[in-house]
Amino acid sequence: MKITCEKSELQKGVNIVSKAVPSTTTMPVLYCILITAKDDKIILLANDMELAIQTELEGTILSEGNVALNAKVFSDIVHKLEDSLVSIEVDENNLLTTITCEKSEFQIGGNDGDEFVDLPDYKEQIASPILISQFTLRELIRQTIFCVATTEMGNKIMMGELFDIKNNELRVIALDGHRVAIRKTALKGDTPDKKLVVPGKTLNEIIKILQSDINSSLDIYYTQNHIIFEFDKTVVVSRLIEGEFFHIDTMLSSDYETKISLNKKNLLKSVERAILLTNEADKKPLVLDIKDEVVEIKLKSAIGELYEELYVSKEGRDLTIGFNAKFVLDALRVIDDEEVTMYMSNSKAPCFIRDEEYNYIYLILPLNFATI
Amino acid sequence: MKITCEKSELQKGVNIVSKAVPSTTTMPVLYCILITAKDDKIILLANDMELAIQTELEGTILSEGNVALNAKVFSDIVHKLEDSLVSIEVDENNLLTTITCEKSEFQIGGNDGDEFVDLPDYKEQIASPILISQFTLRELIRQTIFCVATTEMGNKIMMGELFDIKNNELRVIALDGHRVAIRKTALKGDTPDKKLVVPGKTLNEIIKILQSDINSSLDIYYTQNHIIFEFDKTVVVSRLIEGEFFHIDTMLSSDYETKISLNKKNLLKSVERAILLTNEADKKPLVLDIKDEVVEIKLKSAIGELYEELYVSKEGRDLTIGFNAKFVLDALRVIDDEEVTMYMSNSKAPCFIRDEEYNYIYLILPLNFATI
Numbered sequence: 001m002k003i004t005c006e007k008s009e010l011q012k013g014v015n016i017v018s019k020a021v022p023s024t025t026t027m028p029v030l031y032c033i034l035i036t037a038k039d040d041k042i043i044l045l046a047n048d049m050e051l052a053i054q055t056e057l058e059g060t061i062l063s064e065g066n067v068a069l070n071a072k073v074f075s076d077i078v079h080k081l082e083d084s085l086v087s088i089e090v091d092e093n094n095l096l097t098t099i100t101c102e103k104s105e106f107q108i109g110g111n112d113g114d115e116f117v118d119l120p121d122y123k124e125q126i127a128s129p130i131l132i133s134q135f136t137l138r139e140l141i142r143q144t145i146f147c148v149a150t151t152e153m154g155n156k157i158m159m160g161e162l163f164d165i166k167n168n169e170l171r172v173i174a175l176d177g178h179r180v181a182i183r184k185t186a187l188k189g190d191t192p193d194k195k196l197v198v199p200g201k202t203l204n205e206i207i208k209i210l211q212s213d214i215n216s217s218l219d220i221y222y223t224q225n226h227i228i229f230e231f232d233k234t235v236v237v238s239r240l241i242e243g244e245f246f247h248i249d250t251m252l253s254s255d256y257e258t259k260i261s262l263n264k265k266n267l268l269k270s271v272e273r274a275i276l277l278t279n280e281a282d283k284k285p286l287v288l289d290i291k292d293e294v295v296e297i298k299l300k301s302a303i304g305e306l307y308e309e310l311y312v313s314k315e316g317r318d319l320t321i322g323f324n325a326k327f328v329l330d331a332l333r334v335i336d337d338e339e340v341t342m343y344m345s346n347s348k349a350p351c352f353i354r355d356e357e358y359n360y361i362y363l364i365l366p367l368n369f370a371t372i
Numbered sequence: 373m374k375i376t377c378e379k380s381e382l383q384k385g386v387n388i389v390s391k392a393v394p395s396t397t398t399m400p401v402l403y404c405i406l407i408t409a410k411d412d413k414i415i416l417l418a419n420d421m422e423l424a425i426q427t428e429l430e431g432t433i434l435s436e437g438n439v440a441l442n443a444k445v446f447s448d449i450v451h452k453l454e455d456s457l458v459s460i461e462v463d464e465n466n467l468l469t470t471i472t473c474e475k476s477e478f479q480i481g482g483n484d485g486d487e488f489v490d491l492p493d494y495k496e497q498i499a500s501p502i503l504i505s506q507f508t509l510r511e512l513i514r515q516t517i518f519c520v521a522t523t524e525m526g527n528k529i530m531m532g533e534l535f536d537i538k539n540n541e542l543r544v545i546a547l548d549g550h551r552v553a554i555r556k557t558a559l560k561g562d563t564p565d566k567k568l569v570v571p572g573k574t575l576n577e578i579i580k581i582l583q584s585d586i587n588s589s590l591d592i593y594y595t596q597n598h599i600i601f602e603f604d605k606t607v608v609v610s611r612l613i614e615g616e617f618f619h620i621d622t623m624l625s626s627d628y629e630t631k632i633s634l635n636k637k638n639l640l641k642s643v644e645r646a647i648l649l650t651n652e653a654d655k656k657p658l659v660l661d662i663k664d665e666v667v668e669i670k671l672k673s674a675i676g677e678l679y680e681e682l683y684v685s686k687e688g689r690d691l692t693i694g695f696n697a698k699f700v701l702d703a704l705r706v707i708d709d710e711e712v713t714m715y716m717s718n719s720k721a722p723c724f725i726r727d728e729e730y731n732y733i734y735l736i737l738p739l740n741f742a743t744i
Contacts, residue, residue: 073675076648080641104645108676269452273476276448303445304480 001065002089003037007081007101009058013044014075016055016234019205021071022048027117032068033075034116035088037061046071047117051202053209054119056233065090066113067097077106120237122223129219130165131188134231137218138210140172140183141203143334143360147174147181148200160197160241162248163220163227167193173248174200179327180248180363197245198227202238209234251350252361256343258316260290264340268332270308274299275325277306285322285367290314290344299325321347322369331362373437374461375409379453379473381430385416386447388427388606391577393443394420399489404440405447406488407460409433418443419489423574425581426491428605437462438485439469449478492609494595501591502537503560506603509590510582512544512555513575515706515732519546519553520572532569532613534620535592535599539565545620546572551699552620552735569617570599574610581606623722623735628715630688632662636712640704642680646671647697649678657694657739662686662716671697693719694741703734 014033022030025048034045042057067090078086081101089098095110141161149158162173168191171184206229210218218231222240229236274286277299289296290312297308321344331353332340343352347369353362386405394402397420406417414429439462450458453473461470467482513533521530534545540563543556578601582590590603594612601608646658649671661668662684669680693716703725704712715724719741725734 073648077645080645080648082641103681104642105679106645106649106676107678269454270476273449273452273478276445276452277478304478306479307477309475 001035001037001067001092002062002087003035003042003059004062004085004087005042005057005059007078007083007086010086011078013055013057014071014078016209017044017046017053018071018075019208020046020048020051020053020236025049029068029111029115030117031070031072032111032116033071034066034068034113036066036113037064038066045116045119047119049117050199050239051205052117052119052237053205054235054237065092066116067095067110068113068116069097069108069110073108077108119235120226122221122226122228122237128192129221129230130170130191132170132185132218132220133214134210134216134218135212135214136185137220137229138207138212140170140185141207143183144172144174144181145200145203145207146330146334147176147179148203149176150200157197157241157243157245159201160199160245161203162245163194163196163198164245165191165194165196173245175246175248178324178365179331180251180361181331182248182361182363184359194222195245196222196227197241197243199238199241202227202236206236209236251363252352253345254343256316256345256352258290258314258319258344259341260295260312260314260344261339261341262295262310262312264332264335264338266310267340268329270297270310271325271329271332273308274306275329277301277303278325279303283324283326283367285369286325286328287320287322287369290319290321292318319344319347320369321351322367323351323364324367327364331364335360335362373407373409373439373464374434374459375407375414375431376434376457376459377414377429377431379450379455379458382458383450385427385429386443386450388581389416389418389425390443390447391580392418392420392423392425392608397421401440401483401487402489403442403444404483404488405443406438406440406485408438408485409436410438417488417491419491421489422571422611423577424489424491424609425577426607426609437464438488439467439482440485440488441469441480441482445480449480491607492598494593494598494600494609500564501593501602502542502563504542504557504590504592505586506582506588506590507584507586508557509592509601510579510584512542512557513579515555516544516546516553517572517575517579518702518706519548519551520575521548522572529569529613529615529617531573532571532617533575534617535566535568535570536617537563537566537568545617547618547620550696550737551703552623552733553703554620554733554735556731566594567617568594568599569613569615571610571613574599574608578608581608624724624733625717626715628688628717628724630662630686630691630716631713632667632684632686632716633711633713634667634682634684636704636707636710638682639712640701642669642682643697643701643704645680646678647701649673649675650697651675655696655698655739657741658697658700659692659694659741662691662693664690691716691719692741693723694739695723695736696739699736703736707732707734 036043042059045054084102087100097110099106164171168187169184170187174181221228227238284301287298295310295312299306350363350365408415414431417426456474459472469480469482471478536543540559541556546553593600599610656673659670667682667684671678722735722737
């Protein structure tokens with residue numbers, strides 16, 4: 001194999017596929033990035049068996065072939081090359097790979113590309129794509145991913161997000177047993193209803209490579225076991241999580257006894273201050289004491305005590321309610337509105353932070369609190 | 373005690389003195405910052421018994437007194453307060469401290485300020501100060517500190533830098549057994565000769581609080597056991613390291629057999645690439661093969677092999693010499709000149725990277741190398 005490619009193009013490609021290189025694996029060849037030059041296409045591929053990412057490079061093929069190069073070594077080298085044309089040449093006898101750029105010449109050992117694990121075959125079973133902009137998908141994920149459970153806690157399905165396509169709307173739903181995050185967006189075109197549970201790990205990686213440009217489009221396909229994201233010259237294929245997701249709609253009630261609207265930035269800053277007094281071992285509740293026109297914010301822990309007042313516009317009954325401060329903080333941080341509205345029924349029932357149109361819903365279970 | 377002070381002023385002061393808060397100590401009160409309001413001055417102090425930092429705040433004293441507040445908790449709180457006037461009030465009976473800013477009110481427990489350890493008394497033994505700009509001192513330290521030994525390696529003196537004042541010049545010298553860094557600057561005024569060995573830890577902290585402004589001045593005083601830096605409204609007092617520093621001048625020779633000058637940026641980038649092929653366990657030498665007009669740069673390790681050529685202007689004999697790539701990298705990174713000059717005698721003698729005027733000298737011992 002011999003190819004040439006601009007350094008910037010190579011670096012961009014390596015950055016993209018590196019997200020699928022496993023940190024630990026029992027198949028050492030998967031620590032590599034596979035480079036394939038064939039049929040006028042230069043393709044990079046990485047695969048951790050749950051998630052595979054492939055991207056195509058602009059470049060010139062001087063002779064076809066493939067090689068698998070240690071991802072860390074190859075990526076480090078590419079980043080440090082001069083910004084110029086890079087040549088990658090593999091000695092077919094011993095897989096010794098020479099990377100040349102300007103007056104630098106690296107030689108590193110390669111691995112047999114034929115031992116690498118190819119992308120799962122998804123072409124045959126392909127459904128008609130779900131069309132969405134990269135920006136929108138990135139926002140949907142960013143604004144919900146913090147609710148995905150990070151350890152199994154007895155239920156693997158919580159480690160994924162539900163992509164719920166219904167009536168040409170996509171709802172993305174994450175929950176961890178204490179809280180729920182839901183974001184929705186309208187889809188273009190006529191999209192069949194479908195529920196897919198996508199691993200949180202996949203989503204965490206994919207948001208790193210999606211563009212923030214509203215005009216960059218993306219196609220989502222799926223098969224029985226996989227979800228496929230196609231965008232630019234990149235294909236991301238991830239296993240789906242098997243099993244049925246929680247029936248979330250039964251948890252969503254539009255009844256409430258107390259509704260408050262307040263300035264998001266001020267509330268966020270209050271909660272950021274309150275959280276200073278909590279620690280991992282001692283999760284004291286953030287107490288909201290809601291009255292007419294004012295909400296008192298209180299937190300008392302072994303470290304100290306905070307008391308604040310915020311102006312609030314209130315409907316309904318007075319209420320005192322306690323939360324895990326971090327859960328409130330996480331939700332507020334991903335809400336872009338200037339004002340947030342919270343709907344509550346009593347001190348033991350879930351609190352909903354949502355907008356009028358239900359574009360976002362953050363459900364947080366309250367904590368017990370001693371009167372402070 | 374009751375004081376008021378602008379949040380920005382308080383935050384600046386807390387940031388400065390926090391550098392002297394110990395990460396571990398057998399005297400728990402030293403995890404605190406001492407606030408003292410007395411004689412029209414509001415003073416913050418932290419002290420880890422090696423290094424003490426004191427700074428004065430602009431503010432208003434409503435009643436005198438002192439209190440010691442946990443540095444981490446106090447600092448976290450101050451950073452998150454609104455940008456407005458802050459009031460700190462201590463209940464003299466139980467030391468409960470109330471920090472109020474806008475509509476936020478924190479209460480945290482305080483500690484008895486009288487139990488805190490005051491600055492070492494240095495006023496009586498004071499010598500006439502060494503005058504230097506904060507910028508110059510910061511640069512001298514930054515450009516040498518990487519050569520200070522970080523573990524004792526049998527010789528505590530290597531964990532400090534020599535401040536060598538002689539003939540109205542200050543030379544700052546660090547060495548770790550494999551390399552030496554020397555930077556010098558002319559001093560204003562008539563300064564008595566003196567040698568002081570300042571702990572590397574002190575210098576690492578002080579460069580974080582010095583201003584980068586060439587017009588910000590600083591006075592250095594010393595006593596038998598301490599060095600004192602006075603600048604702005606801040607006093608830094610550090611223990612000196614006892615003992616005699618190495619007689620470095622006997623190591624400095626101006627003889628050479630080979631002298632090369634080359635573009636610093638190109639050499640730096642070459643060495644950055646070469647270092648990718650080394651690791652902690654396997655420190656293969658960076659080999660320079662010096663010929664007329666070209667230096668070949670080579671590194672061969674278990675990871676791979678690099679070969680580069682750089683244009684060089686050479687005087688004297690051809691030479692092949694090997695180095696620890698990191699040592700060359702560290703020196704090049706703090707040299708601001710566009711071109712660097714290296715002076716060498718043979719493959720076993722020290723290499724000197726220095727300018728014409730000896731404003732800087734970086735001595736690096738070569739490594740043995742197998743021919744590659």
